[in-house]
Amino acid sequence: MRRVENKNKEEELEHNPRLFKKKWIKDFIDRNLSSHELTVERIAQIAQCSTRTLHRAFEDESECSLSEYIWQRRLTRCAEDLRDPNSIGRTISDVAHKWGFTCSAHFSRSFKAFYGVSPRVFRDSARAG
Template structure:
């Protein structure tokens, strides 16, 4: 990201530090958002949670689960179950 912006990683982290974040945290947050969106998507209901997480760059499912729960307050599995239609089993 820093290279794409034409700045050093150190400078990027200094700028992001003013907002109490870092490149690593920013990337993890964006990946978690994309995973959340995928877990809500009925077209991705056939995919496993780990497949979605791996697809967005997570390589450790324990870390993914803990990070997801820290951000959204529930586990990825519980989150997905909250977004399924009770009548048809399909997701909203």
């Protein structure tokens, strides 16, 4: 059954260039989240297209812009690391920096806006179980 689902998705990607581009964009973002240079402009440069083309490829069913998607993916990966018991020795700034945030204060504000609590409270509550 799984094989049929994958085949259908592959056929759908082949026949819908916009879906293919969106998948490529998401895969590229996930592979490069830790890079401080990951921006819409940089993705466009690598993909050899305009930023507008990227935005159009991404906007179909997305609830957020491409830039917002990058931030959300970074925040999600930070949250995963903050929950991870293996990252106990790492500071919150280390985790933020690992996933492409260059300013700890900006990371903390963004994290709190997205999750409703500060990174420290989030980590402490995850550790408390």
